[in-house]
Amino acid sequence: xxxxxxxxxxFVCNWCAYGGADNAGSQKLEYPAAVKLIRVMxxxxxxxxxxxxxxxxxxxxxxxxxCHPGDCHYRNGNMKALRRFRLFSRLLAQFGIHQDRFVFxxxxxxxxxxxxxxxxxxxAAVQKLGPLSLTGYVRQGEPS
Amino acid sequence: xxxxxxxxxxxxxxxxxxxxxxxxxxxAPRAKTxxxxxxxxxxxxxxxCGGCEEAVVDLEENILEVTAAVDIVFxxxxxxFKTEDVRALPDQSLAVAFINGAVRTSEQEEMVKLLRAKxxxxxxxxACAVQGGIPSLANLKDKESIITRAYREAExxxxxxxxxxxxxxTLHGESLTIPRFYETVYTLADVIPVDYYLPGCPPTRSLLExxxxxxxxxxLPARGAVLAPNHSLCKTCERNATKxxxxxxxxxxxxxxxxxxxxxxxxxxxxxxxGPATRDGCGQAxxxxxxxxxxxxxxLSHFDQGAKMLSALAGIFQAEGETAADHFAASVVDPAGTFxxxxxxxxxxxxxxxxxxxx
Numbered sequence: 001x002x003x004x005x006x007x008x009x010x011f012v013c014n015w016c017a018y019g020g021a022d023n024a025g026s027q028k029l030e031y032p033a034a035v036k037l038i039r040v041m042x043x044x045x046x047x048x049x050x051x052x053x054x055x056x057x058x059x060x061x062x063x064x065x066x067c068h069p070g071d072c073h074y075r076n077g078n079m080k081a082l083r084r085f086r087l088f089s090r091l092l093a094q095f096g097i098h099q100d101r102f103v104f105x106x107x108x109x110x111x112x113x114x115x116x117x118x119x120x121x122x123x124a125a126v127q128k129l130g131p132l133s134l135t136g137y138v139r140q141g142e143p144s
Numbered sequence: 145x146x147x148x149x150x151x152x153x154x155x156x157x158x159x160x161x162x163x164x165x166x167x168x169x170x171x172a173p174r175a176k177t178x179x180x181x182x183x184x185x186x187x188x189x190x191x192x193c194g195g196c197e198e199a200v201v202d203l204e205e206n207i208l209e210v211t212a213a214v215d216i217v218f219x220x221x222x223x224x225f226k227t228e229d230v231r232a233l234p235d236q237s238l239a240v241a242f243i244n245g246a247v248r249t250s251e252q253e254e255m256v257k258l259l260r261a262k263x264x265x266x267x268x269x270x271a272c273a274v275q276g277g278i279p280s281l282a283n284l285k286d287k288e289s290i291i292t293r294a295y296r297e298a299e300x301x302x303x304x305x306x307x308x309x310x311x312x313x314t315l316h317g318e319s320l321t322i323p324r325f326y327e328t329v330y331t332l333a334d335v336i337p338v339d340y341y342l343p344g345c346p347p348t349r350s351l352l353e354x355x356x357x358x359x360x361x362x363x364l365p366a367r368g369a370v371l372a373p374n375h376s377l378c379k380t381c382e383r384n385a386t387k388x389x390x391x392x393x394x395x396x397x398x399x400x401x402x403x404x405x406x407x408x409x410x411x412x413x414x415x416x417x418x419g420p421a422t423r424d425g426c427g428q429a430x431x432x433x434x435x436x437x438x439x440x441x442x443x444l445s446h447f448d449q450g451a452k453m454l455s456a457l458a459g460i461f462q463a464e465g466e467t468a469a470d471h472f473a474a475s476v477v478d479p480a481g482t483f484x485x486x487x488x489x490x491x492x493x494x495x496x497x498x499x500x501x502x503x
Contacts, residue, residue, distance in 0.1 A: 047451065047452075047455050048451040048454050048455050049447065049448050049451040049452065049455070049492065052448065052451055052492040052493055053492065055493065056492055056493070069464075069465070069466075076464065079464045079465075079469075080458060080459050082466065082469045083458040083459075083461055083468075083469045083472050083473070084454065084455055084458035084459070086469045086470055086472065086473035087454055087457075087458055087472065087473040087476055087479060088454060089473075090473055090476075090479050091450070091454065091479040091480055091483070092493075094284055094478075094479060094480035094481075095284065095480060095493040095494075096284075097493070
């Protein structure tokens with residue numbers, strides 16, 4: 001069996017978390033190459049539908065990273081995101097997606113180290129869980 | 145007040161005129177000769193409750209107009225025709241088959257494939273056929289736990305030997321085969337190509353009448369269309385006028401905890417109403433009965449109903465901070481059952497999406 005390399009999608013906000021990832025780079029802090037960044041203007045802009053699409057299209061883990069409470073460039077977009085994704089995590093569990101596959105966290109533009117920690121932790125958790133089996137609910141051998 | 149009622153009349157555009165029309169409309173015979181055959185129609189049910197059959201019966205005296213215009217050749221719920229009668233028909237000889245219910249068993253799959261072959265048009269009738277409906281909530285569980293619950297654990301079950309239904313049974317030298325119970329619940333379109341969709345739990349009388357008129361009058365939209373308006377319920381909701389400019393919820397309440405105000409927006413009252421993420425066309429039967437929308441008409445085109453509603457609800461909740469966010473998340477008791485009550489099988493995450501090794 002070939003070794004499993006997890007695919008991880010990270011939605012990062014333009015003002016803080018993207019800066020954090022950039023900061024990690026400029027400090028030469030290594031984080032897993034499996035993490036693919038998608039820059040958005042605000043974590044409040046990330047709809048649960050986007051995270052679902054990421055899982056559906058092959059991501060084994062997804063993280064949404066925004067500014068710390070009080071630091072949102074748009075005042076409270078990060079708090080909307082927090083409420084959304086706390087509820088969304090419970091929904092994911094009902095659909096049989098392990099809670100460790102999804103992370104919502106705060107990363108400031110100066111927190112390269114924290115970005116590295118969060119990304120590495122998620123990658124390790126997903127590595128342990130193995131690939132997400134999302135071939136669709138239509139099973140082989142049943143109606144085609 | 146006047147403005148409001150004209151708005152409501154506009155809202156009822158799809159229903160009221162349709163009802164009136166049916167009183168006077170007479171269909172021209174399809175061909176000039178008196179012996180010309182009428183178009184043949186079939187109704188079938190899969191995993192459903194029978195409510196969609198009720199919706200047909202609810203046509204009341206108008207059903208006479210329908211039967212005057214068409215021949216119903218198959219309707220297991222109401223008429224004594226057999227599967228063999230359908231098999232004997234030439235392919236494509238039915239003008240239209242209305243199929244309600246989700247597909248869960250091998251028998252249902254066989255029947256809908258048979259009806260597909262015999263019909264020029266197949267219409268997914270009702271929430272279960274369109275999006276999986278209530279039966280597809282079962283996709284949140286696996287087959288084994290459903291069978292065990294139903295035949296061993298349910299409070300009403302007496303089964304000391306723990307017998308479970310088997311596909312094949314031999315008793316006194318006779319063998320009995322029953323349809324296979326699939327791992328998952330499917331929407332109709334997962335199993336066969338579907339031409340049109342009539343959503344709702346059940347579809348309303350006026351939607352059904354409009355669909356029949358469109359079929360008989362050859363005025364159907366492009367194939368694949370949902371035969372209901374593509375805007376959200378809120379657009380025509382009479383309570384929309386009471387919605388504050390900036391909708392905010394301090395605390396989410398459940399319907400049994402409060403006496404809901406009969407005129408103001410449910411969301412503004414802190415009651416979860418799926419109107420914003422749900423397609424219009426139901427005639428707002430629930431809203432008029434002072435019950436918030438639970439989403440049976442499914443989403444508008446091209447979005448995921450549950451994801452959108454979850455997103456909207458979290459957006460209008462006011463409390464800030466981590467503790468408040470947790471309180472909010474906990475206040476939705478059953479997120480999947482609330483946001484996808486009628487549509488797990490059609491949702492983005494699909495339902496039967498279990499971790500390979502970690503449940």
